Amino acid sequence: MAFRWQNEQLPLLVAPVRIDRMIGKWGGWGKRRVRERVEAGEVLLNGELVTEGTVEVGKFDRVELGGEIVQANVRRSLMLHKPAGVVSATTDAEHQTVIDLVHEPWAGELHLAGRLDRFTTGLVVLTNDSSFSESLTEPERKIGKRYLVTVDGPIHGDVIAAFEEGMWFAKEQVVTAPAEVELLSADQCRLTIYEGKHHQVKRMFARFGIKVIALHREAIGGIELPDDLPSGAWRLLP
Ligand code: URA
Numbered sequence: 001m002a003f004r005w006q007n008e009q010l011p012l013l014v015a016p017v018r019i020d021r022m023i024g025k026w027g028g029w030g031k032r033r034v035r036e037r038v039e040a041g042e043v044l045l046n047g048e049l050v051t052e053g054t055v056e057v058g059k060f061d062r063v064e065l066g067g068e069i070v071q072a073n074v075r076r077s078l079m080l081h082k083p084a085g086v087v088s089a090t091t092d093a094e095h096q097t098v099i100d101l102v103h104e105p106w107a108g109e110l111h112l113a114g115r116l117d118r119f120t121t122g123l124v125v126l127t128n129d130s131s132f133s134e135s136l137t138e139p140e141r142k143i144g145k146r147y148l149v150t151v152d153g154p155i156h157g158d159v160i161a162a163f164e165e166g167m168w169f170a171k172e173q174v175v176t177a178p179a180e181v182e183l184l185s186a187d188q189c190r191l192t193i194y195e196g197k198h199h200q201v202k203r204m205f206a207r208f209g210i211k212v213i214a215l216h217r218e219a220i221g222g223i224e225l226p227d228d229l230p231s232g233a234w235r236l237l238p
Contacts, residue, residue, distance in 0.1 A: 019045060020053030022063060042066040060129070076106060077127035078222060080234035088115035088124060098124050101232055113137055114145070114196050114220065122174050122217035123225040124145075125237070136220055137196060142177060143221040144192045147201055148236050150214040154186045163191065167204060173199055176204075190218070 023036045023043065035053060037043060043050040044059065044064040057063055063070040080098055082088065087095045090111060095118065099107050106128070113125040113133035127133050136143050163179040177194035184190060193200060202212045218225055229235055 006069055013188060016056035016058050017048055018053065019055045019057050019063060023053075023065055023070060027067075037065060062143060063129065074127070075105070075127075075129050075132075076110070077125065077129060077132055077237040078102070078110075078227070078234045079225065079229070079237055080124045080126060081225060081229045081231050082116055082124045082186050083120055083231040085121045086232075087118050098126065102126065102234055112178060115203075116217060117215070119201060120215040120217065121231065122215075123164055123220055124217075124221065125220060125223060125238075126234075136223075142194045144180075144194055144219070145196065146190060146192045146219040147218040148184075148188070148218055149191050149205070149212055149216075150188045152187070152211040152213050153209070155181075155183060155189055156208075159205070159210065162207070163204060167207065169197055169200075169203070176200070179204075217220055 002036070014025070020031070020034045021028070023037065024031065029038075038050060038053050040074065041049055042065055044062075046062050048230065057071065060073050060075045062072050080101060082098055085095070086101065087097050089097050090099050090108075091097060098112065099110060109128040110126040111128070111130070111133060113136040114125055116122065116124060122169060125133070125136060135141060154195075160181045163181050166175045166178050167173050172196075174195070179194070180190075180192040182190040190203060192236065193204075197203070199217055205212050223237070226235070
């Protein structure tokens with residue numbers, strides 16, 4: 001089956017769009033010609049015969065016409081183990097990006113569901129499905145992000161109490177949701193936060209004059225970075 005459009009050259013359409021308009025654009029045809037093709041039973045949506053040109057097509061629906069693929073965008077989400085020094089961006093003039101680590105023809109379709117600072121390591125989720133990324137990043141959803149944090153000084157009780165209570169961030173005019181702290185040693189903890197403010201973990205510790213010296217994201221909601229996923233590698237999410 002031939003592709004008239006190469007998928008990697010196609011911007012993913014902002015769904016939904018009417019199937020007759022999509023086909024008209026694809027074939028460079030007017031309304032009458034499109035109607036004829038629909039009436040001739042040549043148009044399939046996800047394998048089913050289309051009888052009405054007004055049917056709406058989502059970004060990840062498959063559309064075929066007379067044996068040719070009009071749209072076959074595949075939904076893809078993946079977890080990536082970000083190494084230190086790689087930037088959480090889709091393009092960067094200076095540094096390697098997380099997208100550069102996904103050596104696939106469709107890598108350019110992906111966007112990030114939450115960023116990490118350049119020297120933070122660990123779990124990054126990439127997807128071409130904006131409803132999935134929104135489900136992880138929308139502040140109202142209060143998705144937990146769990147970090148392993150190593151700092152340069154003792155994590156004393158006042159620090160833990162402040163984190164667990166919530167902290168005022170003047171720049172964003174918000175009080176952070178109560179965080180969870182599991183103290184592992186005097187200078188290391190597991191910290192779960194429910195927002196994704198810029199440099200949030202470093203700023204939380206900086207309030208107490210404590211510097212974060214290593215930061216590693218272990219989980220976002222129910223998505224855990226597997227122990228056997230090496231730094232720089234990625235794995236598709238179901
Ligand atoms: N908080 C930070 O300070 N940096 C990160 O990369 C993530 C959370």
